[in-house]
Amino acid sequence: MTTENWHRITCKAEYLVKCADVFFGDEGGSSIATTEGEICGKFGDQTLSGSWDWDGDYFYRTSMLGKLDLGSDWIVIDVTATKMRLTLEKGNGPQVVYDRKDAPLSPTAETDEIVFLSSFDIKHEAVEEFTQAMIDNQTAVRAETGSLEMRLFQGTADKGVFFVFGRTDGQAGLAEHIESVAERGIEGDTSAALNSKPIARHLGPAIAGGQYLALDRSAGADEMIVAAVFDLKPGTRDALVTQYGKQVPNVRAHSGCLSFNAYTVLGAPDQLAVVEIWESEAVARAFSTTDKLSVETGKLLTASVDGDIGSYLSPVTEIAPYVAG
Template sequence: MITQIVKFDIKLEKIEEFKEALLNDQRGSKNDDGCLELRLFQDKKQPNIIFAYERFKNNDALTHHASQPYTAVVFDLLETSAQSAPLVMELNDTTPSPLHENNPKSANEEDDIFIIFFIFKIKPGYREKILNQFEIHIPSTRAQEAGNIIFDLYTVEGQDDTFAVYEHWRKESDVWDIHFNQPYAVETGKLMNEAVVGELEQYMNFVTEF
């Protein structure tokens, strides 16, 4: 399976046009054999930043999707809409792996979904420590916190110093008031403060799905 995050930086005057093209691409992808998931998000504080979270069965499925006319429209529009080249991050699973279709949790109608992309860089010597700590952190979060829907950690292909956390919560307070006060999250926070290059906040994107 291929999982990737694509980060777009779009000119403000082109955002709505570009979002509509992405939505059309998403609608088309539902008929693509091998496209498992394509979700679209916009940063709450920086509306010019847009993310696509994509999963494909294999390389052939990704190539097929990229060759479709609705995807070509997105590629063409990027030439006039993007402020910089899209950042494509191919993701590798960690342990425990993402649950995807096997996730027993799903959003409820009353949930005010809070979504985070936390893509961060670490100092040399911390990679294994981060992986080991999240082997505790992730199953604890999934099993013990009713407010959590998705919590996945990925490494980024070709970037040994980069990790991506992808999170969905039922509401924002589930993160700040509950999650960060759990003992395993406190331990993770201590490690992250040591390991991450610069301030943690710079790597956090709070997004809305569209």
């Protein structure tokens, strides 16, 4: 009888390197805990969603399976080269063993690149220090061989709002990024600046395909950039995805639109993410209020979002853009 060579994971840095962004599961389904703290998966016909962090010696998770609230738990994590064992209630509860799966995290159309959008709410007295830390981190990320794009945005009106948009070259690029982030310790360095826990999102394939700007482009002085994650009323996302399948190429055809991308959010069936860059706010506003399909899309979006749509659409400014040469 073969004895399994189990190894216990005792810290977040080790979990990020060995377990994050990898699917584990059984014949009933599989799930993934992402680098940015998201849990998502599918078991039978039920969607698993939630968040995770590390607390002391334990993997700490809060999750839901379909409409069933699984609550929070502190879990002992043990692994082999091919399996993960979870022992609930700090090692004193039920135990389950999952196999490591080979499913990709978030393949986009025609590529295996992984796309993410994270947001931060920063204390105003810490904005300057946080900004510099993120610029330094961005410089390091851009030097990673698997990094395809890394952009940092700051709210134009509310300077404490930050977004990070990134793309990595598949699982290999992501693995390099995970190890690099753990080595730099950026999470610990910036934790005191946070008003609340960062929200990390892995995005699904870009609707109608991705449109990405040259890394070394020269940004115009009047450009308007919007990075928005819409919280939707239950059951409305599918109709919006269909609508954006028409709207995305319609917007891109306008000469004043420099880039327009819309995404579903993995593990969040009631969210839609949009990142758009326009020649100017005036051009964007004129198009959205006079183009027939844009007006139709705006009405559907307004009816679908949870809350006031204006609260989602605050412009942002890119910090430390790529430089030619």
